[in-house]
Amino acid sequence: MLEQLKQNKQFFILLVVAFVMALVLLGIALVSLFSKQNPPSSQMPPPYHKTVIGTTKEDAIEALPKKKNVQTFSDNSKQYSFTTRNLARDDVIITKDNTVIFEKTITVTESLVHPKISELLKQYGAPEKTVLGSKTYGSRVIVYIYATMGVVFVGKPSSGEVLELQQFIPMSVDEYLSSWGKDAGYEDPGHEKL
Amino acid sequence: MIHNNSWHKVLFIIVLGMFISFFIASGSVEKVFAVLSNKCITKVGEPSEAKTPGCEGSQPPKTPAPACPNNNCPKAVLDEFGITISANLPSEYSRYAWEKLWNVRYTNFDDLVRGTFVKAVFEDPDPENREGSHRKENAIYLRSIYPQSFFDIIFVHELSHFINDLPDPTSRRTDHDGVFKNELEDGHRGVTGYGELACTYENPTDNEKREEDYADMLAYYLNPGVIDQTSGIEGCNRGVVPYANGKYPNHFKLAQDILGAY
Numbered sequence: 001m002l003e004q005l006k007q008n009k010q011f012f013i014l015l016v017v018a019f020v021m022a023l024v025l026l027g028i029a030l031v032s033l034f035s036k037q038n039p040p041s042s043q044m045p046p047p048y049h050k051t052v053i054g055t056t057k058e059d060a061i062e063a064l065p066k067k068k069n070v071q072t073f074s075d076n077s078k079q080y081s082f083t084t085r086n087l088a089r090d091d092v093i094i095t096k097d098n099t100v101i102f103e104k105t106i107t108v109t110e111s112l113v114h115p116k117i118s119e120l121l122k123q124y125g126a127p128e129k130t131v132l133g134s135k136t137y138g139s140r141v142i143v144y145i146y147a148t149m150g151v152v153f154v155g156k157p158s159s160g161e162v163l164e165l166q167q168f169i170p171m172s173v174d175e176y177l178s179s180w181g182k183d184a185g186y187e188d189p190g191h192e193k194l
Numbered sequence: 195m196i197h198n199n200s201w202h203k204v205l206f207i208i209v210l211g212m213f214i215s216f217f218i219a220s221g222s223v224e225k226v227f228a229v230l231s232n233k234c235i236t237k238v239g240e241p242s243e244a245k246t247p248g249c250e251g252s253q254p255p256k257t258p259a260p261a262c263p264n265n266n267c268p269k270a271v272l273d274e275f276g277i278t279i280s281a282n283l284p285s286e287y288s289r290y291a292w293e294k295l296w297n298v299r300y301t302n303f304d305d306l307v308r309g310t311f312v313k314a315v316f317e318d319p320d321p322e323n324r325e326g327s328h329r330k331e332n333a334i335y336l337r338s339i340y341p342q343s344f345f346d347i348i349f350v351h352e353l354s355h356f357i358n359d360l361p362d363p364t365s366r367r368t369d370h371d372g373v374f375k376n377e378l379e380d381g382h383r384g385v386t387g388y389g390e391l392a393c394t395y396e397n398p399t400d401n402e403k404r405e406e407d408y409a410d411m412l413a414y415y416l417n418p419g420v421i422d423q424t425s426g427i428e429g430c431n432r433g434v435v436p437y438a439n440g441k442y443p444n445h446f447k448l449a450q451d452i453l454g455a456y
Contacts (some may be wrong), residue, residue, distance in 0.1 A: 007447060051214065085368060085370050086368045086372060087369075087371065087372025087373075087376060088256035088371035088372050088375035088376070089371060090373065108362065108368050111208065111363065112362040112363035112366070112368055112369070113362070113363070114361070114362060135399065135401075136400075136401065137401060138399070138402065140329065140359070156331060156359075158359045159360060159361035159362075159365075160361065161361055161362065
């Protein structure tokens with residue numbers, strides 16, 4: 001066969017070119033298949049939080065992307081707002097004495113994927129308290145409270161989506177409801193009153 | 195020993211194989227076959243074609259709905275569109291529903307509300323017997339007094355509340371949050387007066403207004419040229435066609451993205 005190839009130089013070059021082409025196509029096909037089998041990175045669990053409560057300092061927050069505005073209050077606290085994929089709702093970080101004490105994250109990725117309630121329940125276990133409804137999200141959400149862990153999330157059971165995640169310095173459920181949790185709770189019959 | 199000719203054949207098969215695997219991997223085969231089989235060409239009686247990915251916009255000419263098969267509109271609506279109409283509603287309602295759903299069959303609307311129920315207000319477990327959508331029962335509740343023109347609006351409006359409750363990105367709820375907040379026409383937020391004011395609520399919240407705007411966004415998209423009238427309350431409607439003269443383009447575009455071309 002080698003002798004035959006040597007005798008036919010033109011055929012040999014053609015064979016090499018075709019083989020290289022075939023390899024390139026195989027490579028493209030494999031890359032394409034691989035990228036189909038794995039979800040895009042935007043569908044992976046998003047990095048919900050930008051800070052570590054009680055640790056992150058204001059200079060680090062100042063450097064975060066998508067910063068929208070900063071409000072300074074007389075008690076030496078600051079509220080930072082950040083734009084999110086939801087153009088009506090901002091991420092919020094609140095500091096006191098230069099350290100983060102509260103962070104609210106709108107948990108939607110650029111491709112409109114939300115984390116699942118079931119995933120967070122698996123992660124955090126049974127909540128210390130659940131509150132039906134929220135002033136921001138209406139009557140059909142549930143606020144899952146893990147106050148002593150410093151975590152709360154708002155979920156929409158009908159779709160299984162988590163809409164918002166909060167982290168803060170751990171406290172009791174009552175303390176949470178009278179401070180960061182004032183938005184929780186809502187009274188509505190569940191349908192419009194036409 | 196393989197002859198030169200045989201090598202050519204082997205080579206051809208290898209390259210052909212590579213091309214096929216490349217096309218399969220990139221999903222092009224489906225597109226190629228769609229073109230070859232002319233999937234985007236719509237045919238009467240085959241409503242699913244325009245819903246084929248890549249075929250949106252290939253709408254058939256709008257023709258009047260045919261009569262309900264066997265003159266049984268409740269069955270026709272259930273069989274064709276998966277929506278159960280209560281026998282306690284006026285019999286014309288089933289025909290109205292059939293005609294409206296037939297009319298919008300090339301959009302995603304019927305797929306998104308399949309499995310729902312349309313009931314009379316007195317069937318509502320809520321003792322106040324009000325119109326509206328009740329998520330727990332997967333049902334909408336209607337009064338028995340509507341002319342067809344108003345039925346078309348209220349039917350789509352109430353069922354659209356179920357679409358709003360579907361997950362992102364099907365519902366595009368996150369995008370609607372932004373559109374509702376940021377799109378103003380002559381200082382008015384919300385595609386209709388009802389979406390802006392939610393005036394049938396005692397003390398409407400922003401979320402309730404947003405939800406009503408979502409339902410009206412789809413209701414008037416599927417009822418083009420109709421004056422806003424959802425609430426039926428004077429002072430709550432603007433008395434204008436919501437999307438007339440290119441108004442609320444972001445609402446319109448979002449409705450189009452959710453439901454497909456209409």
